Amino acid sequence: MSDAQGAPKLVKKxxxxxxxxxxxxxxxxxxxxxxKPGARLREDALAEVFNVSRTGIRKILxxxxxxxxxxxxxxxxxxxxxxxxxxxxxxxxxxQLIECGLMPDVARRMGKKEAAELRDMARxxxxxxxxxxxxxxxxxxxxxxxxxxxxxxxxxxxxxxERLCSRSSLILAVYGHRGHLGCESHDHDDLIGYLEAGxxxxxxxxxxxxxxxxxxxxxxxxxxxNVPDLRQxxxx
Amino acid sequence: MSDAQGAPKLVKKxxxxxxxxxxxxxxxxxxxxxxKPGARLREDALAEVFNVSRTGIRKILxxxxxxxxxxxxxxxxxxxxxxxxxxxxxxxxxxQLIECGLMPDVARRMGKKEAAELRDMARxxxxxxxxxxxxxxxxxxxxxxxxxxxxxxxxxxxxxxERLCSRSSLILAVYGHRGHLGCESHDHDDLIGYLEAGxxxxxxxxxxxxxxxxxxxxxxxxxxxNVPDLRQxxxx
DNA sequence: GCTCTCGATACTGTATACAATAAAATCGAC
DNA sequence: GTCGATTTTATTGTATACAGTATCGAGAGC
Numbered sequence: 001m002s003d004a005q006g007a008p009k010l011v012k013k014x015x016x017x018x019x020x021x022x023x024x025x026x027x028x029x030x031x032x033x034x035x036k037p038g039a040r041l042r043e044d045a046l047a048e049v050f051n052v053s054r055t056g057i058r059k060i061l062x063x064x065x066x067x068x069x070x071x072x073x074x075x076x077x078x079x080x081x082x083x084x085x086x087x088x089x090x091x092x093x094x095x096q097l098i099e100c101g102l103m104p105d106v107a108r109r110m111g112k113k114e115a116a117e118l119r120d121m122a123r124x125x126x127x128x129x130x131x132x133x134x135x136x137x138x139x140x141x142x143x144x145x146x147x148x149x150x151x152x153x154x155x156x157x158x159x160x161x162e163r164l165c166s167r168s169s170l171i172l173a174v175y176g177h178r179g180h181l182g183c184e185s186h187d188h189d190d191l192i193g194y195l196e197a198g199x200x201x202x203x204x205x206x207x208x209x210x211x212x213x214x215x216x217x218x219x220x221x222x223x224x225x226n227v228p229d230l231r232q233x234x235x236x
Numbered sequence: 237m238s239d240a241q242g243a244p245k246l247v248k249k250x251x252x253x254x255x256x257x258x259x260x261x262x263x264x265x266x267x268x269x270x271x272k273p274g275a276r277l278r279e280d281a282l283a284e285v286f287n288v289s290r291t292g293i294r295k296i297l298x299x300x301x302x303x304x305x306x307x308x309x310x311x312x313x314x315x316x317x318x319x320x321x322x323x324x325x326x327x328x329x330x331x332q333l334i335e336c337g338l339m340p341d342v343a344r345r346m347g348k349k350e351a352a353e354l355r356d357m358a359r360x361x362x363x364x365x366x367x368x369x370x371x372x373x374x375x376x377x378x379x380x381x382x383x384x385x386x387x388x389x390x391x392x393x394x395x396x397x398e399r400l401c402s403r404s405s406l407i408l409a410v411y412g413h414r415g416h417l418g419c420e421s422h423d424h425d426d427l428i429g430y431l432e433a434g435x436x437x438x439x440x441x442x443x444x445x446x447x448x449x450x451x452x453x454x455x456x457x458x459x460x461x462n463v464p465d466l467r468q469x470x471x472x
Numbered sequence: 473g474c475t476c477t478c479g480a481t482a483c484t485g486t487a488t489a490c491a492a493t494a495a496a497a498t499c500g501a502c
Numbered sequence: 503g504t505c506g507a508t509t510t511t512a513t514t515g516t517a518t519a520c521a522g523t524a525t526c527g528a529g530a531g532c
Contacts, residue, residue, distance in 0.1 A: 016310060042484095043483080043484070044482095044483075052516085052517090053516060054484090054517085055517065056515090056517090058484090062298065062299075063298070063302070074252060074484090075523060075524060076524075076525090087392075090392040090393070091392055093392075093393075094390060094392045094393045094396070097393065098333065098334065101337065102333075154330060155323070156326040156400065157330045160330070167392075279513075288487090289486060289488075290487085291485085291487065291488090292486075310514090311493060312494080313513065473532105474531105475532080476529105476531080477530085478527105478528090478529085479526105480525105480527080480528095481525085481527095482523105482525080483525095484523080484524095485520105486522095488519085491516075492513105492515075493512105493515090495510105495513095496509105496510080497508100497510075497511090498507105498508085498510085499509090500506090500507085501504105501505090501506085502504090502505085502506100
């Protein structure tokens with residue numbers, strides 16, 4: 001899993017899949033902070049790096065804009081969204097309401113297979129953290145929360161959680177200190193325990209503390225911006 | 237308000253605003269069921285009706301697809317989404333969780349000005365209902381719920397409610413009987429009363445009953461599809 | 473030396489043209 | 503007469519070319 005999906009490899013998949021791959025490469029790069037908030041994303045440059053025309057790039061940028069990972073300024077183009085403190089508060093309040101509210105349903109539907117899958121995800125996350133890949137760990141943590149929401153069986157809410165987790169990753173990447181990661185090492189394992197025991201109310205309370213702890217760990221200090229080298233980041 | 241924004245008037249607004257107008261015309265047409273679920277939306281036809289090139293239309297269709305008002309099938313093009321019963325359940329469960337959870341915050345921030353604005357919206361809704369414009373009333377009802385969510389001060393959750401209300405309108409347009417509208421005549425006024433009195437808990441309970449009542453009023457019978465005449469619908 | 477204006481440049485916004493593919497219709501065979 | 507294969511057509515996917523606009527730099531005036 002080392003440096004992950006680094007280079008898109010210029011594989012000539014047909015249509016659909018190619019765009020999806022570019023989308024994922026971009027969103028991962030943003031979430032893992034290889035593309036830092038404020039970085040401009042020029043259509044020409046991206047088109048060249050990924051070997052597609054600007055048409056396809058624009059489609060992807062628009063999607064990322066709707067998910068609020070990039071900001072689309074009318075005649076200035078796209079740039080990686082720089083989340084504000086207010087937005088951060090809204091996002092974590094929303095997660096508090098939705099994710100906690102989902103826990104009873106998740107507990108009800110949690111089976112052996114699901115629990116095993118979640119434990120595996122938690123394990124991968126710890127491993128990334130141990131090997132110093134903090135930003136990768138942040139993304140894996142988000143994946144965990146999303147998978148959890150999907151287990152509730154409500155697709156609409158799961159999608160919202162997915163959006164909120166993406167934004168959270170961006171927020172964590174910007175405002176989280178190095179060394180003090182948002183999700184404590186064993187929180188996720190403890191949570192799985194409560195859910196597997198069918199104790200929805202306890203899981204709900206635990207999730208609430210868990211999210212509060214993440215939010216409390218943020219330090220609201222902004223970093224400076226710099227010009228990104230797309231070729232280096234994507235290895236194109 | 238009669239036949240509303242029927243023809244886009246071919247006004248040559250510059251760029252931004254033009255697309256926004258087309259987007260609104262389309263989403264309103266879908267929500268008010270002038271474009272029925274399953275109706276195909278051909279890019280050429282839309283481009284001609286709205287006097288823009290396919291490029292702009294595609295952008296708008298993609299946005300509508302993300303909001304799940306239209307369904308984008310890979311090489312088949314766009315069609316108005318036909319919500320399933322499962323989706324309807326998810327949407328109303330999600331509204332139950334989010335909108336009810338928001339009521340305490342809304343009650344806390346509700347002032348005289350906000351209450352007056354909401355009462356005016358409720359009045360317009362009743363008026364549309366009285367004059368037999370059921371689908372317009374459905375849209376106005378959605379606007380009311382969205383405005384309410386915005387008053388909570390949480391932009392992220394307000395956006396989610398907006399999405400859920402759009403989908404609800406589509407669901408109501410499809411599954412609601414004629415004559416028995418989702419939102420009862422005075423429910424919204426009663427709700428404003430509780431909120432203005434600062435009684436968040438009571439408002440929360442009332443909203444819960446309100447949403448349950450809407451969902452219970454649905455009859456899960458599907459209608460047949462037919463080919464739409466875009467020129468007639470948009471008056472182009 | 474500073475600021476304001478004018479020009480060049482770089483980038484996005486939009487349309488159009490071309491290629492690819494899936495649905496439909498027609499023709500032929502059984 | 504019906505089923506199947508092939509051609510035709512309709513519609514989306516993609517790239518490219520052109521136009522418009524904002525930004526940056528240079529030069530002149532104060």
